[in-house]
Amino acid sequence: MAGDQQGVGLVHRIRRATHPVALGVLLLMTACSGSSPEGLILISVDTLRADRLGSYGNELGLTPHLDSLASESLVFRNAFAPAPFTLPSVSAMLTGRYPDQLGVQSNTAVLPGEIPTLASWLGQRGWRSAAVVSNYVLRKKTRLDRGFDYYDAAMRSREQVRGLPERSADATTAxxxxxxxxxxxxxxxxxxxxxxxxxxxxxxxxPAEWEAPAGPPPPGVEDRLLPTSTDDRGLDSLPRYQALGDRRDTVSYRAAYHAEIRFMDEQIGRLLEGIDRRGLLDGSVVIFTADHGESLGEGDRWFAHGEYLAASETAVPLFLRIPGGAAGELQRLSSPLDVFPTALAALGIEPPDQLSGEDLLDGSAREAPRTLWLSNLTVGSARRQALLTDGIRYVVTRRSDGEVEEFSWLGGDQGHEISPERRASLRNTFRELRTRLGASRPEKRQDLTRDECQNLRALGYLVEPSCDALPATP
Ligand SMILES: [Zn+2]
Structure with a gap:
């Protein structure tokens, strides 16, 4: 193993060697490039559950291109999004800070101008940068574009049901x-x-040619016919925005979700091939992740996200390929929150201070197990906050009649109880984190036009009762 360790230190060219024994890494060494990475490719996908990827154990063959990339990468098997919806999670990914610390608690927030982002940090060090985003929620008004030389948020096509602007994977790759x-x-x-x-x-x-098998439902979920809801929450029903024609069976919707994943995977394959053709792939760090998952019937919640903090809505894929670097699987608790510091470590660049994300390449011994903080923030029928640590998920749901707590093992039923002492300790840590993070920073909201307000309401993300008083789009 000593040779492996030395190899990792060499190829990462960073001072903190990954410890293969401690991390359980299967090391597959490839040629050592001997030079610093020349680029960074960050690919994120909306609403992609980790368990749909072959590299995370799925057997339906939905993601051959991503699986191929993962086979050359460090794959983090226990990655969880800090929030189960888009803007807070993506903001955390680009800054290494929790949504609460950023004051980004909804999909209509503005990222504070003084917080360094991956693009601004690299830009100050002479990097050129470009972004392509295809979710309406990520348009420039969020100020996620800060630091990028190019930020393409143009969405010229329209969703089938809501008619919202969007861009599909082929146009995103192009x-x-x-x-x-x-x-x-x-x-x-x-x-x-x-x-x-x-x-x-x-x-x-x-697109019609991208069919996919439905496969079995998630464990404990039974397929059935669903009534259509009058809202988008998907509780015991089909969310309004998901309903396609008169289809009501859960099997066909799950197959359609898989078809989107197959299509996206094909286009990510095209993207990687295009980058390779330009001679830019081999020398670049490539990071892949998702902003959150999607309930596929767990907790009787169907084809939706933003409500629960369970694995269905928060477990995401996360892997990175470092030029000439190590490949293998790691079980450590991780998050898109870690993308910023980990990318900088892989590039040999010092990170800013006060990040909550961790450098996942740092294999030095930890004194205490890591704790991740999760929250559904302002979305969902009730406020939920959770901490994940040491194999346990502790969720607190705030209801009108008080708070309800829930303990579970991260890896499913472990066959034994969580001890009263452990529960008491988790409650203490939870209270400390809630005090520290919960009131970090008030949210600055976007100045919305009437059209934007209506679009966001259609997405199910706005609580304003009416958009009528807002100015019309110029
Ligand atoms: Zn999203």
Whole structure:
């Protein structure tokens, strides 16, 4: 193992060698490039459960291109999004800070201007950067565009059910490659590309040629016919925005979700091939993750996210390929929150202070198990907050008649109880975190036009009773 350790230290060119024994890493060493990475490719996908990927144990063969990338990557098997919906989770990914610390608690927040982002931090060090986002929630008004030389949020097509602006995976890939060429034409030096795909987000309407098997329902879930809801929460019903024609059976919706994933995977394959053709893949760090999952019937919640903090809505894929680096699986608790510090470590760049995310390449011994904080923030029928630590998930739901707590093992039933002492300790940690994070920073809301307000209401994300008083779109 000593040789492996030395190899990791060499290829990562960072001071903290991953410890293969402590982390249970299967190391597959490839050629050592001997030079710093020349680029960073960050690919994120909306609404993608980790357990739909072959590299996370799925047997339906939905993601051959991602599985191929994962086979050359460090794959984090226990990654959880800090929030089960888009803007807070993506903001955490790009800043290494919890949504509460950013004051980003809804899909209509503005990212504070003084917080360093991956793009601004790299930009200050001479990097060129470009982003392509295909979720309406991530448009420039969020100020996620800060620090990017190019930020393409143009969405010219419309969703089938809600009629909202969107961009499908083929157009997302085409835009990303176009921006890569634009950046390449602007001098030399390292480049950062972030691409966010929207396709697995409902309604599930992949191009007709992308069929996929439904496979079995998640454990404990039974397929059935669902009534259509009058809202988008999917509790015991089909969310309004997901309903396609008169289809009501859960099997066909699950198959349609899988078809979106197959389509997205194919287009990510095209993206990687295009980057490779330009000679930019081998020398770049590639990171893949998702902003949150999707309930597929767990807790009788169907084809929706934003409510629960269970694995269905928060377990996400997370892996990174480092040029000439190690590949294998790691069980450590991790999160898209870790993307910022981990990317910088892989690039040999010092991170800013006060990050809550961790450098996942740092294998040094920890004194205490890691604790992750999760919250559904302002979305959902009730406020839920959770901590994950040491194999346990502790969720507190705030209801009108008080708080309800719930303990469970992260890996499912472990066959033994969580001791009273352990529960008391978790309650204490939870209270400390809630005090520290819960009141970190008030949210600054976007100045919405009437159209934007109506679009966001249609997405199910706005609590305002009416958009009528807002100014019309200029
Ligand atoms: Zn999302």
């Amino acid at each position: 835009s990303a490659l176009r921006l890569l060429d634009l950046m390449s034409g602007r001098g030399s030096g390292p480049m950062f590309l972030w691409v966010h795909y929207q396709d697995p987000h409902g309604p599930y309407t992949a």
